Amino acid sequence: LPVEVTGTDPDWANVRFGGRTLRLPRRGIPAGPPHLAIRPHDIRLAATPPLAGELAGRIVKMAYLGNHMEYRAAIDDPKAELFGTSSEVLHPLDPGTPVSVRFDENAIVLVAGRR
Numbered sequence: 001l002p003v004e005v006t007g008t009d010p011d012w013a014n015v016r017f018g019g020r021t022l023r024l025p026r027r028g029i030p031a032g033p034p035h036l037a038i039r040p041h042d043i044r045l046a047a048t049p050p051l052a053g054e055l056a057g058r059i060v061k062m063a064y065l066g067n068h069m070e071y072r073a074a075i076d077d078p079k080a081e082l083f084g085t086s087s088e089v090l091h092p093l094d095p096g097t098p099v100s101v102r103f104d105e106n107a108i109v110l111v112a113g114r115r
Contacts, residue, residue, distance in 0.1 A: 001036040001080050002113065013110055018055045018077045024110045033113040042107035043084035045073055047093055050100035057082070059097045064089060073099055 006021065007014040013026045017036065024036075050056045057075040069086045071093060082101065093099060 001038070001082075002078055003034055003036055003110075005034060015110065018075070020053060022105055022108065024108060027110060029110055029112050035111050035113045037109045037111045038082070038103050038107060040070075040083050040085045042103050043073075043082055044102045045071055045084055045086065045093060045099045046102075047097050048100050049098075050102075053102070055101040057099050057101045059093045059095050059099060061095060062092055064092065069093075073101060075101060 001017055003015040003017040005013050006016050008026060011026055012023055013029065013034070015022050015024060015034070015036070045057070045059070055075045055077065057073040059071055060074050060081060061072040063070045067087070067089070069089055069092055071084045071086065073082045073084060074080075075082065
């Protein structure tokens, strides 16, 4: 996810995205437009309206892969598409379903953006 850096010190960066501000380890990321990296299994999608701190999205694509589901979800703020997985295979989220998107802040990593 693309983010805006609102402040840094040698070890930390304050980043803003989707109405949220996070303080994350800077990890030596150079100046420039960074991104957030989130592992697919750390993204939680639910067919509920977003609560405070969650993002609003909709399912774009889903695939049943036996013991798990794979999803692509579009979000508007920031405009991006996320890839997530879920072990919930009995009640899949169909394409077009509005969803809330959440993830644990401890699972987010700041990485250098494309140049």
